[in-house]
Amino acid sequence: MPARDISQAVGGTPLVGLPSMSPPGYSLYLKLEGHNPTGSVKDRVAAYLIAAAERSGKLHQGSRVLEPTSGNTGIALAAICAPKGYKLTCVLPENTSQERRVLLSLYGVDIVSSPAGEGSNGAVRVAREMAADDPDLYMPFQYGNPANPQAHYETTAPEILRDLPDVGALVAGLGTGGTLTGAGRRFKEHDPQIRIFAAEPEYGDLVYGLRNIDEGFVPPVLDTSVLDGRIKVDSLKALRATRDLATAEGIFAGVSTGAALAVALRVCDPRRLPEGTKIVVVSPDGGFKYLSTGAYAPGDVAGIAEGLSQTLWA
Amino acid sequence: MAIEVRIPTVLRKHTDGEGKVSGEGSTLAELFDDLGGRNQGLHQALVGSDGQLHRFINVYLNDEDVRFLGGIQTPLQDGDTVSILPAVAGG
Numbered sequence: 001m002p003a004r005d006i007s008q009a010v011g012g013t014p015l016v017g018l019p020s021m022s023p024p025g026y027s028l029y030l031k032l033e034g035h036n037p038t039g040s041v042k043d044r045v046a047a048y049l050i051a052a053a054e055r056s057g058k059l060h061q062g063s064r065v066l067e068p069t070s071g072n073t074g075i076a077l078a079a080i081c082a083p084k085g086y087k088l089t090c091v092l093p094e095n096t097s098q099e100r101r102v103l104l105s106l107y108g109v110d111i112v113s114s115p116a117g118e119g120s121n122g123a124v125r126v127a128r129e130m131a132a133d134d135p136d137l138y139m140p141f142q143y144g145n146p147a148n149p150q151a152h153y154e155t156t157a158p159e160i161l162r163d164l165p166d167v168g169a170l171v172a173g174l175g176t177g178g179t180l181t182g183a184g185r186r187f188k189e190h191d192p193q194i195r196i197f198a199a200e201p202e203y204g205d206l207v208y209g210l211r212n213i214d215e216g217f218v219p220p221v222l223d224t225s226v227l228d229g230r231i232k233v234d235s236l237k238a239l240r241a242t243r244d245l246a247t248a249e250g251i252f253a254g255v256s257t258g259a260a261l262a263v264a265l266r267v268c269d270p271r272r273l274p275e276g277t278k279i280v281v282v283s284p285d286g287g288f289k290y291l292s293t294g295a296y297a298p299g300d301v302a303g304i305a306e307g308l309s310q311t312l313w314a
Numbered sequence: 315m316a317i318e319v320r321i322p323t324v325l326r327k328h329t330d331g332e333g334k335v336s337g338e339g340s341t342l343a344e345l346f347d348d349l350g351g352r353n354q355g356l357h358q359a360l361v362g363s364d365g366q367l368h369r370f371i372n373v374y375l376n377d378e379d380v381r382f383l384g385g386i387q388t389p390l391q392d393g394d395t396v397s398i399l400p401a402v403a404g405g
Binding site: 042119124143174200209210211224229233314 | 324
């Protein structure tokens, strides 16, 4: 049956085995969220954010929407907002990939830049200032909106459980905390023994250029009580795993997929997970939006990763 | 027993601009006491008056967030690497 429109084509992404990369005694699976309509897991979140706002009467024809994002959420919101006539503005850190800016422009999104040195925290700060000055702007605010984890509780996790009812562990990247909180909760309800691991991107110094520690930001939607561990992954480890995924399994993914995969490989250890465990890794997006960063170019991987470490790749 | 500690830019005002320092301690709490004695203001930036890690500070022992290990009482071993990062979001 055809989907009525693009918003009805979100989810239902493939879960694929990684037979070549799975360590002996363990089975890794990758949930390919790049197969969503705009190419990332954020299509699920955007659909839930906008539907929740419409239900509560916060959006109507001609509404203006504002969101801080490192890119994928903005692109996903744009694809929903454009056909509905909602005017979208995204606050984007300067150090996001060129492809994201081009795609947002294509959808007619107004882009406001926030300082590279403040990372995503800076985008949140600027968007909050703009919203405070303009009460007619509606900010879905993925970092604090329960519709974000709800999308994963109601769609991502049930899809995985349907395909792999005996899943023993989940690894996903930590950005807003939406995937980990929503899917993690659903998994723990299904079986409290399922382990949930967060892969946290570690960037170069320039991305942590906060002026003081109080400019740090912990997303309100993140519920750390569902997590069993949180492991940081630098650009080199993430990039190596991303490139291995292409050659070993034929899968072309974004760099944060490699970060989650690196964590999955680390926890395949009998001291953490019993042998025989099936581990699902969430791949938030495909690789096309990162081509301009040089992440996939031939050459010295360490040197490429060094350059990449100043770009927000998650 | 030497532990290497990586300091983020935002806290280097307490370490004479150094991005890596070395300290001693059999737990994270002891390590931070040791570092705090030699780096003015560093201890207050890391640990709150309740004795717990500052909310906007994440500390990693060999890449693992110590909040999922033993928190401020996490045991340390010679050769460990401790990294401190400010809490940042993505998305």
